[in-house]
Amino acid sequence: MASPCESAPFDVARVAREFGTPCWLYRQSMIERRIADVSRFDVVRFAQKACSNLSILKVVKDAGAMVDAVSAGEIVRALRVGYDPRAKVPGVVYTADIFDREALDLVEKHQVPVNIGSADMLEQLAERGIRVPLTVRINPGFGHGHSRKVNTGGDLSKHGVWHEDLPALVARANELGYPISGLHMHIGSGSDFAHLSQVGDAMVKAALLVGSSVRTISAGGGLPISYRKGDEATPPIDLLAYFELWDCARKMIEKKIGHAVTLEVEPGRYLVAESGYLVAEIRAVKNQGKNRFYLLDAGFTDLVRPSFYGAYHYISIYGKDGAMLVGSEPAVVAGPLCESGDVFTQEEGGFVTTRDLPEAQVGDLLVFHDAGAYGAAMSSNYNSRPLAPEVLERGGELRLIRRRQSLEDIFRLEEPCASL
Numbered sequence: 001m002a003s004p005c006e007s008a009p010f011d012v013a014r015v016a017r018e019f020g021t022p023c024w025l026y027r028q029s030m031i032e033r034r035i036a037d038v039s040r041f042d043v044v045r046f047a048q049k050a051c052s053n054l055s056i057l058k059v060v061k062d063a064g065a066m067v068d069a070v071s072a073g074e075i076v077r078a079l080r081v082g083y084d085p086r087a088k089v090p091g092v093v094y095t096a097d098i099f100d101r102e103a104l105d106l107v108e109k110h111q112v113p114v115n116i117g118s119a120d121m122l123e124q125l126a127e128r129g130i131r132v133p134l135t136v137r138i139n140p141g142f143g144h145g146h147s148r149k150v151n152t153g154g155d156l157s158k159h160g161v162w163h164e165d166l167p168a169l170v171a172r173a174n175e176l177g178y179p180i181s182g183l184h185m186h187i188g189s190g191s192d193f194a195h196l197s198q199v200g201d202a203m204v205k206a207a208l209l210v211g212s213s214v215r216t217i218s219a220g221g222g223l224p225i226s227y228r229k230g231d232e233a234t235p236p237i238d239l240l241a242y243f244e245l246w247d248c249a250r251k252m253i254e255k256k257i258g259h260a261v262t263l264e265v266e267p268g269r270y271l272v273a274e275s276g277y278l279v280a281e282i283r284a285v286k287n288q289g290k291n292r293f294y295l296l297d298a299g300f301t302d303l304v305r306p307s308f309y310g311a312y313h314y315i316s317i318y319g320k321d322g323a324m325l326v327g328s329e330p331a332v333v334a335g336p337l338c339e340s341g342d343v344f345t346q347e348e349g350g351f352v353t354t355r356d357l358p359e360a361q362v363g364d365l366l367v368f369h370d371a372g373a374y375g376a377a378m379s380s381n382y383n384s385r386p387l388a389p390e391v392l393e394r395g396g397e398l399r400l401i402r403r404r405q406s407l408e409d410i411f412r413l414e415e416p417c418a419s420l
């Protein structure tokens with residue numbers, strides 16, 4: 001089947017010229033649009049792990065959404081852009097299965113509400129006498145995601161408090177004097193509606209067990225987007241139906257416990273994936289037997305999702321003048337790393353495949369679409385490759401929001417030891 005033709009909605013050649021390649025580009029308007037899509041929920045809490053650049057957090061904040069934090073670093077990012085953990089609706093909540101020591105210190109210092117994923121976290125709060133609002137992330141015993149690696153429910157998942165252990169946790173929290181003010185469930189990423197819709201019932205059951213201390217429930221994240229285009233695209237999730245399902249769960253809980261309950265949603269991918277693009281340059285074109293390879297200056301050090309999950313990202317290609325190329329010839333798209341898994345066209349399990357793409361030459365620009373979530377955020381310095389710059393586009397204006405890392409930046413933390 002011929003690939004659908006969808007071009008990147010910005011001047012690709014200009015981005016490459018002004019910022020070099022590889023380079024991330026985000027469109028602010030798309031982030032704002034996606035936040036508006038889910039604004040029926042009382043609170044939209046952005047899972048910043050998807051894209052935690054400070055300027056992106058600022059855009060999210062200005063659009064009215066809160067954030068979660070899964071590490072000390074993410075707490076500090078939230079504070080840096082002005083989120084207030086002590087506000088009535090907390091600007092930032094720490095959600096994790098453990099506290100490392102630094103995170104626990106920050107939670108104490110800034111009074112950050114905590115969403116615990118293990119009973120040990122409760123003990124560690126109590127040991128230090130840290131009194132912060134406490135919610136519980138429950139593993140409802142089932143989960144689902146776009147890959148086994150992102151399924152966060154069921155007995156093979158390390159996440160959340162196992163649903164059958166909730167009564168014991170509630171008893172212990174009462175004993176220690178910690179009212180459980182909310183419940184949270186996140187069964188996985190890129191789930192489908194059928195799976196997401198089962199969570200509401202599990203939430204009602206859990207909330208009734210905890211009782212009247214419950215003031216908030218969170219539907220977690222996991223909302224999917226369609227990475228494929230044209231005929232291959234998956235239909236968008238029915239957000240109204242999704243909200244209504246959760247609203248119904250919320251109303252059932254309110255009726256039983258006799259007071260209002262705030263309904264939160266915690267998407268990462270849905271808010272930022274479609275805003276983001278990775279622009280790379282084709283640096284070599286070669287044939288290996290019957291397969292044509294386009295080798296780029298971006299690798300899995302930049303965008304790891306294809307190598308890690310066999311994830312699909314739509315690709316468009318542009319000539320040096322910026323005109324989009326058309327055509328459909330099978331090619332493998334790979335990166336520069338000294339590692340055979342550094343291939344963007346592969347399926348889960350590491351099977352290299354070809355993609356039907358326009359015929360291209362060295363110097364042409366290749367763009368990965370829908371790369372705003374878990375793109376730059378998952379980049380690394382493997383092979384001593386610097387992190388690529390990030391650029392934010394608003395109304396045609398391009399702003400550098402993270403400069404390209406220099407080699408000196410990478411080496412700064414190291415000293416050759418004396419005996420060398």
Ligand code: LLP
Pocket residue numbers: 047050095150152186188189190220221222223266267268269270305373374
């Ligand atoms: N809330 C919690 C507690 C989570 O663990 C996650 C994602 C989210 C919300 C946001 O999930 P989302 O709405 O983005 O699906 N690196 C993978 C995704 C891993 C997600 C981990 N937790 C990927 O590139 O697909």
